[in-house]
Amino acid sequence: MMTEADVAARVQEHFGTAVLDTYTFRGQCSVTVAPGSLRAVLMFLRDQLGFEWLMDVGGVDYLGYDERDWRFEVVYQMLSMANNVRFRVKVAVADESTEVPTVYDLWAIANWEEREVWDMYGIVFTGHPNLRRILCHDEFVGHALRKDYPITRRQKLSAPSENILCETSDIA
Amino acid sequence: MSQEHSSTEVQPLPSDLLTINIGPAHPATHGTLRLQVQLDGETIVNAGAEIGYLHRGFEKQAEACQYQLVIPYTERLNYMGPVHNSNAWCYACEQLLGIEAPARAVALRVITSELARIIDHAVCIGTNLVDMGALTNFWYMYNYREKIYDLMEELTGARMMVNYPRIGGVSLDAPEGWLESVRRVMDDLAEVLGEVQGLVSRNRIFMDRTQGVGVITRELAIQHSVTGPCARAAGVNWDLRKAQPYWGYEKYSFEVPIEQAGDTYARTMVRFREMEESRKIILQAIDSIPGGPVMVTDHLYTLPPKDKVYNTMEGLINHFKLVMHGIRPPRAELYSATEGGNGELGYYIVSDGGPNAWRLRIRPPCFANYSVFPKIITGQLVADAVAALGSINIIAGELDR
Numbered sequence: 001m002m003t004e005a006d007v008a009a010r011v012q013e014h015f016g017t018a019v020l021d022t023y024t025f026r027g028q029c030s031v032t033v034a035p036g037s038l039r040a041v042l043m044f045l046r047d048q049l050g051f052e053w054l055m056d057v058g059g060v061d062y063l064g065y066d067e068r069d070w071r072f073e074v075v076y077q078m079l080s081m082a083n084n085v086r087f088r089v090k091v092a093v094a095d096e097s098t099e100v101p102t103v104y105d106l107w108a109i110a111n112w113e114e115r116e117v118w119d120m121y122g123i124v125f126t127g128h129p130n131l132r133r134i135l136c137h138d139e140f141v142g143h144a145l146r147k148d149y150p151i152t153r154r155q156k157l158s159a160p161s162e163n164i165l166c167e168t169s170d171i172a
Numbered sequence: 173m174s175q176e177h178s179s180t181e182v183q184p185l186p187s188d189l190l191t192i193n194i195g196p197a198h199p200a201t202h203g204t205l206r207l208q209v210q211l212d213g214e215t216i217v218n219a220g221a222e223i224g225y226l227h228r229g230f231e232k233q234a235e236a237c238q239y240q241l242v243i244p245y246t247e248r249l250n251y252m253g254p255v256h257n258s259n260a261w262c263y264a265c266e267q268l269l270g271i272e273a274p275a276r277a278v279a280l281r282v283i284t285s286e287l288a289r290i291i292d293h294a295v296c297i298g299t300n301l302v303d304m305g306a307l308t309n310f311w312y313m314y315n316y317r318e319k320i321y322d323l324m325e326e327l328t329g330a331r332m333m334v335n336y337p338r339i340g341g342v343s344l345d346a347p348e349g350w351l352e353s354v355r356r357v358m359d360d361l362a363e364v365l366g367e368v369q370g371l372v373s374r375n376r377i378f379m380d381r382t383q384g385v386g387v388i389t390r391e392l393a394i395q396h397s398v399t400g401p402c403a404r405a406a407g408v409n410w411d412l413r414k415a416q417p418y419w420g421y422e423k424y425s426f427e428v429p430i431e432q433a434g435d436t437y438a439r440t441m442v443r444f445r446e447m448e449e450s451r452k453i454i455l456q457a458i459d460s461i462p463g464g465p466v467m468v469t470d471h472l473y474t475l476p477p478k479d480k481v482y483n484t485m486e487g488l489i490n491h492f493k494l495v496m497h498g499i500r501p502p503r504a505e506l507y508s509a510t511e512g513g514n515g516e517l518g519y520y521i522v523s524d525g526g527p528n529a530w531r532l533r534i535r536p537p538c539f540a541n542y543s544v545f546p547k548i549i550t551g552q553l554v555a556d557a558v559a560a561l562g563s564i565n566i567i568a569g570e571l572d573r
Binding site: 023025026028030052053054055056058059060061065075077081084086088107108109111112113120133134135136137144145149151 | 224227231235267395396408415507518520522530533535540543572
């Protein structure tokens with residue numbers, strides 16, 4: 001029976017100093033990595049440790065949270081059904097000019113999930129085929145879930161998107 | 173007409189692709205989903221989905237209010253089985269705080285969540301069938317749903333948005349005789365399911381409309397993180413109630429229905445059988461429900477009894493502090509997942525130690541389930557897309573948040 005701590009130990013053993021931080025709370029473990037090692041870590045989890053499922057991708061804005069060196073994190077929730085264990089990989093994103101490599105070619109769900117992270121936090125995913133807004137409308141200015149976006153700010157919507165057909169055509 | 177055209181040569185009909193919009197206000201989309209398709213005749217050759225028409229900023233709002241004030245918002249996510257969302261949210265908060273709800277409250281959560289699963293599936297099957305012209309089943313299913321809403325009204329005072337659970341338990345104990353009413357309604361379920369299944373499961377028209385339609389294969393399910401009945405219809409043997417049991421689900425004996433085909437027919441059959449399994453769980457939970465309180469008695473997390481509030485200074489201060497300053501979990505982060513009606517419902521909470529979540533990320537099952545939709549309808553007919561859409565059971569509330 002593999003636990004999350006075992007997974008964290010394996011990842012740390014394999015990637016060494018590429019792991020910027022590890023975190024444990026109530027049996028749940030996660031590692032924080034730089035954008036450059038994200039794909040390698042996720043592929044290691046998928047191919048070596050049986051984490052077939054990418055359950056969720058979400059952003060977090062740590063502006064004013066604490067003294068960490070990066071502002072954003074993109075959080076990947078992984079699940080291994082074979083070993084019945086979860087794991088979390090977090091990418092440290094220094095600021096909005098830092099790009100994160102896309103993983104949509106590894107998991108198709110990342111296409112929409114990364115669009116949502118971009119929509120809400122303005123984090124750019126390098127290599128994403130269709131990085132458009134997904135929940136907010138195309139005319140929306142700013143990124144709504146950033147801590148410096150006021151919750152009371154309203155924006156107008158004047159027209160719906162013209163063409164949304166690029167979904168299947170650019171994904172193999 | 174010119175001389176040339178009077179010869180035997182036949183002009184081909186125009187073969188341009190036709191681009192049409194389905195939704196966002198189309199009756200068959202059951203919500204605000206917009207689909208754009210390119211048609212060659214009646215065959216979909218290219219499809220794109222646009223979401224966000226029901227985006228209400230749930231996650232932003234959740235950052236701006238205290239943990240317990242998020243409870244009613246969560247019920248607006250999957251509004252077909254509302255109470256499961258709030259049960260799961262309170263459970264996530266309890267995990268973060270490190271407290272456990274009393275056994276009776278947990279059993280009531282199991283009962284209400286399984287009732288929510290039954291009505292969720294009943295609505296899904298009923299509306300999916302009505303899209304295919306089978307109106308009778310719709311009445312049977314909605315009629316049954318009404319009985320469950322009556323039960324919820326008796327338990328909580330509200331029918332749909334019940335705001336029932338609390339962090340640390342549930343707000344109200346079951347009234348006298350309520351559990352027996354639930355048992356009677358469960359007895360009716362077998363009859364309703366028998367009637368509807370009798371009408372559809374070996375119905376030639378239904379089978380022709382659904383078998384091989386909108387196939388989600390196991391590989392596609394993994395690629396798109398499809399969970400819940402849609403994944404189980406594709407042979408993914410995974411149910412969080414079995415795999416990672418919470419609320420004492422390991423005590424109950426039930427099966428996880430699995431189908432292999434992954435098509436609309438398989439999804440409908442999985443839902444029928446899941447309703448049957450939910451009924452089993454509810455009956456066992458009624459039989460084994462313990463007595464005792466329905467809220468934790470540690471008033472660091474729950475409001476003190478009213479006579480303490482009105483008659484003692486400590487009680488009044490306790491009440492005031494909880495209402496004004498909220499519950500304060502440790503500075504930590506946590507992902508809590510439960511099995512919702514449509515699949516894995518996850519709450520990822522980042523806490524800064526204050527009364528509001530620093531970040532609440534919800535993993536709604538529908539978001540992943542819908543992302544696969546443009547792929548599975550490509551190459552199919554428009555009418556098949558409508559049948560497939562109903563069987564995936566997209567709830568715009570949790571899709572768009």
